[in-house]
Amino acid sequence: MLGEPLPACPTKRRRLREESVLTSTEEGLYQPKTKETRATYEAMLSVIQQQLGGQPLNIVSAAADEILAVLKNDVFKNPDKKKEIEKLLNPIPNNVFDQLVAMGKLITDFQDASDAGATTANSDDALDDDMGVAVEFEENEEDDEESDLDMVQEDEEDDDEVAEHHGSGAMQMGGVIDDDDSGDANEGMSLNVQDIDAYWLQRKISQAYDQQIDPQQCQKLAEEVLTILAEGNDREVESKLFVQFDYKQFDLIKFLLRNQLKIVWCTRLQRAQDQEERKKIEDEMKDLGPNLAAILEQLHATRATAKERQKILEKNIREEARRLKDGSVGDGDRDRRGLVDRDADGGWLQSQRQLLDLENIAFEQVGLFMANKKCDLPEGSYRHLSKGYEEVHVPALKPHQLDPKEKLIKISELPDWAHPAFKGMTQLNRVQSEVYETALYSPDNILLCAPTGAGKTNVAVLTILQQLALNRNSDGSFNHSDYKIVYVAPMKALVAEVVGNLSNRLQVYDVKVRELSGDQTLTRQQIEETQIIVTTPEKWDIITRKSGDRTYTQLVKLLIIDEIHLLHDNRGPVLESIVARTVRQIETTKEHIRLVGLSATLPNYEDEALFLRVNLEKKGLFHFDNSYRPVPL
Ligand SMILES: Nc1ncnc2c1ncn2[C@@H]1O[C@H](COP(=O)(O)OP(=O)(O)OP(=O)(O)O)[C@@H](O)[C@H]1O
Structure with a gap:
């Protein structure tokens, strides 16, 4: 049978093939009608999703439909069914195929859905008529155990063929341990529990290093890796393994992670000193959930025949489905309560589902916008609930009272x-x-x-005056050739505004302010004449990065960065490189360059200050909240 060309597929399958799994929608797809078939169908989706590697649900559902069509096609024998399914899922291990077959048998209401689909797909019908393919599905199977067992009997011959491909014949189930040693299954990621002895890990590591690793070092490494694997927290384990293997051996790490539970527990069992210790470990495994219990089951399994494996699988699925049916689960809240029930029972379906541990993947609260769980409103705030919206009234901040020690500086005092x-x-x-x-x-x-x-420009002017004071001659004139000041503004429009403003205010000192941004270039002569270069971060980054003429960049004594709060996200690295290059220049030339940052009020102002090398002890950090607004909001 295996060598013969495969018979044509039934209508539904052909219809979906035409649409392709990628284009199909949920419309016309199989919809389970009972709790049992729904539970089984969900388990099937879970198995298929694992094989497809996390595709969206519509694709997984479409693939499930095709697979069901294949499974329900009694023209096919099991090996042909497997081939057909592998066209959709790539090679699958025999145990996965067994699971699909078992689940297919329990999905007894599939035919109805396919009929409905067939009637809506007239054009496809025509296609099949042309081909003259008889469209036949299995009759609805009886829900009782006997009929299911009959099915198994019928398939026995094929099952035995499948069984021959099994390495150990051990029964395998559960999402985490869904692989076996058969053939090319799972791209070589499978591990047979029977193969793990006390020194398996050491051999595996040695193999990965092509035996080029010293045996003692390998043993030590194996012990360390085993300790890491036993820790259990996936993300930590992964990063620790990367460190342990020096960010190499990715395939090995992937393999170890994939088989983490098997390696840890089977090695422990193999290292047990006596029966008593082994028994203790086994008891512990039984208590720790279905995945470990399934590993134990695999270990204890002898070479079960395909039929036995099939039977056990079906029994497990049937029991689980029955539990769901037994009224403990209501319709509406099936998912919610079902999960709890399954958790309590450690059921098979639960082990099939890979539950997402949301707690585990939650971002740390820090560094996330709007990550605050609680948001306190200022005193005096109140909410007013209206139909369809909520009003939140926040009082304007009262102006900060003038401290008795606080004194406003008169311009005449300057x-x-x-x-x-x-x-x-x-x-x-x-x-x-x-x-x-x-x-x-x-x-x-x-x-x-x-x-x-709040008047930050005046502060910038004060720092410019401080630089001028350093270059002020005793006769009141200024020596403008020994320094340069760079004023970084975040936008070209602001650059132009700053140039206008500063030129105006500093004209009296004969200070030349020029723009250097975007397409504006300055000749050597112009640069020499200029004391204040107003530029954008990107432009200044390019200029200071160039290894060419450094004569004027070496003269920079003051770097003012305005609206620093606007330079975040993708502009952050530019800002960082400007500051880092300035700091390096200070270190190499041993000449001080003053860094001045002007920013809106930010919650992380201390980080910003550290970034700008502000000495917090010397009080270079000035932070004023919104109560210092000249005009309250
Ligand atoms: N001491 C002062 N006396 C009178 N007017 C002032 C004084 N300081 C600033 N101003 C005026 O207040 C206005 C705002 O000043 P400035 O532009 O420096 O504020 P800013 O803090 O830089 O604001 P922004 O964050 O919007 O850039 C300007 O018109 C400026 O002339």
Whole structure:
């Protein structure tokens, strides 16, 4: 039979083949009608999904339909069915095929669905008529045990053929341990529990290293790997294995992870000193859930015949289906309660499903936008529930009371030569007054976080004046050739605005401010004449990265980064490289470059300060919350 050409497929299958699994929709797909068939169908979807490697449900369901059509096609013998199914799922181990066959038998209402599908697919019918293929499905199977067993009897001959392909003949079941040693199954990822002895892992590692590893080192490595595998937490285990194998041996790591439970527990069993210890380990395995119990079952299994395996599988599925049917599960909340029931029973279907451990994959709370579980509103806030929406009233922050020690700096208190930079202003505001000392009289790095409109530009001007003061001659003139100031603004439009603003305010000092951004290029002559270069992060990054003329970049003494909070996400690395290059320049030239960051109020301002090398002890970090807004929101 195996050598003969395969008979034509029935209508439904051909219809789906025409659509292809990728294009099919849920419409016309098999819908289980009873609790039992639904439970079995879900288990089947789970098996198929594992084989297809996490495809979306519509594709898995379409594949399930095709597989059911093959399974229900009594023109096929089992080996042909397996071949047909493998066209959809790639090679599958015999035990997976056995599971599919067993589940196919328990899905007794498939024919109805296919009939419905056939009537909606007229064009396909015509196709089949042309071909003259008789479309026949098995009659609805009786739900009782006897009829199922009859089916097994009929298939016995084929089963025995299948059984010959089995390495150990051990019964295998459960999502985690769904593989055996048969042929090319699972791309060589399968491991037969019977093969694991006390030194299996050591041999496996030695093989992976092509025997090029010292035996003692290999033994040590095997012990360490075994300890890691026994830890159980998948993600940690994986990363520890990567470290252990020096980020090499990926195939081996994959294999070990795939067979983690088998390796850990079978090695333990094999290393047991006596029967008593072995018994203890076995008891522990039985208590620890269905996957380990199934491993034990495999270990204890002798070379079961295909028929026996089939029977055991069917019995397990039937029992599970019966449990679901026995009223413990209501219709509406089947999924919810079903899971609990299955957990309690450690049932077969539960072991088939790979449950997603959401807790385990949850992101850490930090670093996630809106990750706060609780959001406290300011005092005085209240909510008003209306139909279809909710109003949240948040009172405006009250302006921060002036501290008795706090004093606003009058422009007249500034050095005389600095007054023209603040033309039209009488005093510094609260934010500026607070930063004033550090900004104008010290070379320390600064991070100023303040609300919009708080007057950060004035702080930038104060730091520029500090640089001018360093280059101020005794006669009041300035030496503009020994320094350069770089002002980084996040957008070209802002660059132009800053150039206009600073040019205006610093004209009196004969300070030349020029734009260097995008298509704006400056000649050597222009650069020499310029004291303040206003640029974008990207442009400054390119300039400082170039190994060419460094004469003017070496002269930079002050780097102001404005609106630093806007430079996140994909612009973050550019900002980082600018700052890192500046820090390297300081280290190599031993000449100080002052870093000044201007930012909106951010929750992680301390990180930002550290990034800008702000000395927190020397008070270079200034943080003002929204109560410092000149105009409350
Ligand atoms: N001490 C002051 N006296 C009078 N006006 C001032 C003073 N400081 C700033 N201003 C004015 O307040 C306005 C806002 O200032 P500025 O643009 O520097 O704020 P900012 O903090 O940089 O705001 P943004 O975050 O929007 O850039 C400007 O029009 C500026 O002239």
